[in-house]
Amino acid sequence: MIGRASPSERVYRGLLRVYPPEFRARYADEMVQLFADQLRDARAAGGASAAAGRMWLRTLADLAVNAASEHVRRDRTVAHSLATAPSTSSRLLGLVGILGGAVLLAAFVVEIAPDLNNLRIILFNAGAIAIVTGVHRRQVSAAPLLALAVAIPAIIANAWYMAMVILATGREHPFGGDFGLVFFLAAVAMWLADAAFGFVLWRSAGVARWVGLALAIGSVFALTGIDRFELVRGDSAWFFSPAALTGVGVNGLAWILLGIDLARRGRTSDPLPQAIASGR
Amino acid sequence: METATPPERMPPLSRTALHVLLAIGPEERHGYAIMGEVARITGGALRLGPGGVYTTIRRLLDDGLIEESDERPDPALDDQRRRYYRLTGLGRAVAAAEVRRLEMVVRAARPWALGSSV
Numbered sequence: 001m002i003g004r005a006s007p008s009e010r011v012y013r014g015l016l017r018v019y020p021p022e023f024r025a026r027y028a029d030e031m032v033q034l035f036a037d038q039l040r041d042a043r044a045a046g047g048a049s050a051a052a053g054r055m056w057l058r059t060l061a062d063l064a065v066n067a068a069s070e071h072v073r074r075d076r077t078v079a080h081s082l083a084t085a086p087s088t089s090s091r092l093l094g095l096v097g098i099l100g101g102a103v104l105l106a107a108f109v110v111e112i113a114p115d116l117n118n119l120r121i122i123l124f125n126a127g128a129i130a131i132v133t134g135v136h137r138r139q140v141s142a143a144p145l146l147a148l149a150v151a152i153p154a155i156i157a158n159a160w161y162m163a164m165v166i167l168a169t170g171r172e173h174p175f176g177g178d179f180g181l182v183f184f185l186a187a188v189a190m191w192l193a194d195a196a197f198g199f200v201l202w203r204s205a206g207v208a209r210w211v212g213l214a215l216a217i218g219s220v221f222a223l224t225g226i227d228r229f230e231l232v233r234g235d236s237a238w239f240f241s242p243a244a245l246t247g248v249g250v251n252g253l254a255w256i257l258l259g260i261d262l263a264r265r266g267r268t269s270d271p272l273p274q275a276i277a278s279g280r
Numbered sequence: 281m282e283t284a285t286p287p288e289r290m291p292p293l294s295r296t297a298l299h300v301l302l303a304i305g306p307e308e309r310h311g312y313a314i315m316g317e318v319a320r321i322t323g324g325a326l327r328l329g330p331g332g333v334y335t336t337i338r339r340l341l342d343d344g345l346i347e348e349s350d351e352r353p354d355p356a357l358d359d360q361r362r363r364y365y366r367l368t369g370l371g372r373a374v375a376a377a378e379v380r381r382l383e384m385v386v387r388a389a390r391p392w393a394l395g396s397s398v
Contacts, residue, residue, distance in 0.1 A: 019331075023338065029361050030311050031330040037312045038330075062329025070335050 008052070009036050012059065018067040035059060093134035094263025100127010101255030108249055118169050125162035125190075127255055129155050132197060134262040150200045157193035161186040175227060184228045191226075194251065195219035201258075211261070215254035221247025293378050299326055300336045301345060301367060301375040308349045310362040311337065337365060345371035 005013070012035045016028050038059075042051035104124040106112060112120055136151035164186045168174035175183060198219060201212025224231045225244025232241045293301070303309065303317035311333045319327050328336075340346040349364040367375070 023335075027334040027338065030363055031334050033361050034311045034315065034330045034333065038315075058327070059329055062331040066329070066331030066335045070331075070338075 005032075006036070006039075008039055008056075015060075015063055018063065019070055023070050090134055090137070091263045093130040094259040094261070097127045097131035097134070097259030097262060098256050099259075100124045100130065101252040101257075101259060103127075104252035104255070105249060108245075118165050121165050122162050124252070124255075125158040125165070127259070128158045128194065129162075131255055131258045131262060132158070135197075135201070135258065146200075150197055153189075154193040154197040157186070157189040161190040180228075184226065187226050188223065191219045191223035195223070198254065211254050211257045214250050215258070218247045218250030218252075218254055222251050223247070292381065293374065294336075295326070296328065296332060296336050297340060297345075298375065298378050300328075300333070300340065301371055301378075304346060304365055304367055304371075306367075308351070308364040308366040310364050312362075314365070340371070341365075343370075344368055345374055 009032055013028065013032050016024055016031060019028075038055055039052060042055045045051055100123050103120045104127075106120065107117075132151050132154040136147050139147035139150075164174075164183045168179075168183065171179070174180065195216045198212045198215030198217075202209055202216060203212075221243045223229075223244075224240045225248065231237075232244055299318045299322060300314055302321060303314045305317075309317065311330070314337075315328050315330075315333050337346065341348070345368060346365045347368050349366050351364070
């Protein structure tokens with residue numbers, strides 16, 4: 001039977017505002033009813049005021065602990081074990097991504113023979129494609145169109161740049177003439193697509209959020225290092241030269257971290273669409 | 281496709297989650313009944329409030345260990361706002377795996393931690 005809400009129930013319903021809105025929308029009615037049942041039974045047990053007072057104290061403690069927990073751990077399961085394990089293909093994509101990021105960073109710590117430089121970039125592009133594919137598979141169930149809109153440009157741009165590197169192998173001046181122009185456009189597309197991919201990851205609320213931001217910023221700085229822009233030469237070189245190098249380094253590091261995330265985590269509940277939709 | 285971890289290979293459930301699963305058992309129960317049953321089976325050692333009950337229910341639902349029952353009691357007998365929950369097949373398997381794990385712990389502890397009286 002549904003009766004008129006008592007003052008206690010109304011106060012309790014008001015206090016439920018400390019829970020996250022989506023949790024409240026789903027469970028507030030049931031929680032108020034449970035609270036009312038408890039209160040009724042406590043009063044029936046005798047010593048109405050004392051019983052109600054004890055119950056209120058317990059309820060306030062319950063509210064403080066569980067509302068805080070729900071805010072902090074709203075994506076958590078009852079046991080982390082219940083998260084789905086990453087599939088073999090997810091692990092493989094993650095490992096390829098880690099390798100791609102690592103070989104990109106390798107040039108910062110060891111001298112790479114010129115003959116191997118193209119191979120390094122090919123591996124880097126393959127790693128980026130693997131990561132984008134893996135992340136897309138996570139996001140696609142939640143927001144198919146958005147996931148596709150983010151993934152397709154990144155995959156095409158990296159594949160395009162990789163193809164240009166392969167075609168450039170053996171050419172004496174791969175950066176000149178029409179071929180050089182196409183190569184330049186491929187590089188611009190790659191860094192911009194990587195930056196856009198990172199930006200969308202950042203706008204999502206997942207574990208990789210700040211890695212996404214690093215990828216976006218790193219890619220934009222790396223973009224400034226393209227020769228045709230001539231930013232890394234001349235008066236502005238003091239800024240753009242180290243900035244472009246740092247950008248490449250941050251980009252490589254971001255792919256590695258995304259690869260680790262992909263290889264370790266199997267949850268499919270990426271909160272990307274909700275975060276985008278709510279403008280967070 | 282992502283693959284689910286088999287129940288027997290999962291790390292332990294939280295204490296509250298296990299007790300809520302056990303409290304629901306083979307029945308369909310609403311929040312207040314779950315709360316009462318948890319208090320009963322733990323001898324009053326674990327008393328959940330509305331927040332404890334429903335944050336746990338939310339996580340168990342998200343994990344597919346319980347589901348909401350479609351059936352509603354007779355309006356004359358019960359409040360229509362109540363929702364009833366029951367275990368899923370996965371929920372039963374996870375609860376059983378957890379109980380087996382606890383049995384192993386008890387067996388290992390019995391010779392010394394529980395003394396000879398048990």
